[in-house]
Amino acid sequence: MNPPRGFGLRGRFALTLALLVIPFAVLFSLGQSALRERLVAQGVIEGIRGRVNDQRLERCEAYPERWPGPDGRFRRAGRRQGRRRPPPGESRPMGAERVFAYDPSLVSAHPDAPPFPDVLRASLAERGQAHALVTGSEGRRRVLAFRAAPEGPCAIIYVEARAPGAGVMVALVPTVLVSAFVIAVAFFAAGPIVRRIRRLTAEVRAARGGERPLRPDARGDEIGELSRAFAEDRAALAARMEELERRDEALTAYIANTTHDVMLPLTVLQGHLMALRSRLGTG
Helix, strand or coil, X not given: CCCCCCCCHHXXXXXXXXXXXXXXXXXXXXXXXXXXXXXXXXXXXXXXXXXXXXXXXXHHHHCCCCCCCHHXXXXXXXXXXXXXXXXXXXXXXXXXXXXEEECCCCCCCCCCCCCCCHHHHHHHHHHCEEEEEXXXXXXXXXXXXXXXXXXXXXXXXXXXXXCCCCHHHHHHHHHHHHHHHHHXXXXXXXXXXXXXXXXXXXXHHHHHCCCCCCCCCCCCCHHHHHHHHHHHHHHHHHHHHHHHHHHHHHHHHHHHHHHHHHHXXXXXXXXXXXXXXXXXXXX
């Protein structure tokens, strides 16, 4: 009776591949998402830096409670300067929704300015700029800050911008799907190898039972080499068995001949002894 196959070679191969590929793919996606977020944040910061020039920074220091505009939004350029009124959102630099100015103690004079996020404090003090993703009642937001001046009411520029609601999941889902597809392809690609191994197992068992000689696989890969090694070992074992049988037959014939040669004089001697005994008994 054959033992159960259990999980199987293809299943173990697929599980091993999943344990190796999926964590690496997830870590790669998380790293890629973090790098993309860092680049986007740096782009927003550079856009605000270019927007907040010396003239606007002086205006901010003169009127910190009104800069850059109501609700922290930059004023759009009107037609008084002879320029076309831009469409909504065009004047907001690099996707910024709201911009506020804070003094070095992280207090803003603007009435609509929110409390400075604690998540930015440590990084801002260490590197001079910081960014993070936060989740609030309005969904996910990208918050950023950088140091624009050493002191004054506009020393720190704080930016709020909308962020994707599921940025990490958007990066993870394709990665997991691609990993699952690769594992499925590898699982089905291992089918011919598994079938050849099962065919070799059946050949070995049939040859062991004496149904037919072992037929080696003629292919030049590892399975073919294993099959030929089985055939060579079986041929060597068969040759040894034939030699042992010949030796056994020769030993049996030798013992039979030796027994015959020894028994003949013993029989004659036994006859003489019996005749001598009968004479002694009658005399």
